[in-house]
Amino acid sequence: MRFMSALCAFALITPVPAICQTSALDPARIDAGSRVRIASPIFAGKKQVATVVSVTSDTLVLRQGASTAYLSVAKSDITGLEVSRGTHTRKGRGALLGLLIGAGTGAAIGAATYKKPKPCDGFACFGEMFGPSSRSFNTGMGASIGGLLGTAVGALVGMSARDSWVPATAGAK
DSSP: OHHHHHHHHHHHHTHHHHHHTOOOOOTTOOOTTOEEEEEOGGGTTOEEEEEEEEEOSSEEEEEOTTOOOEEEEEGGGOSEEEEEEEEEOOHHHHHHHHHHHHHHHHHHHHHHTOOOOOOOOTTHHHHHHHSTTSHHHHHHHHHHHHHHHHHHHHHHHHTSOEEEEEEOOTTOO
């Protein structure tokens, strides 16, 4: 019985140290096929996005966009170099900003377009105070409709993919 318990414990403990032995990939490593954003005097001071074709000890060979022409850049001419870690979207952030802007705009429009109802008396005034002709109802409906439209527009705008750039380390090859 002890042997079986010890065997089960050993089987469960072994994977943990094995996982710890793996090394994470260096996101700033420059290899052939890496997408880079490079700054150099040959680009007139502007950063250019390109794909690395090959890397040597003193030269970086690049291909820009869908072009088939290669461009060699000496490492001594490079003033800034960043490597793409992939793309990400900002749907949540866009939706939240759209909600806030849309709700604020809708509430302002609802409050601005309010028209005072006719005078009333008795129980009929209850419906006028909280019903569809009240100022708070107009403001609330404007905020709700504007917030929903703003959320939809913000999420759509946030769906556009953006690159995540990390600076290349000095020892990157």
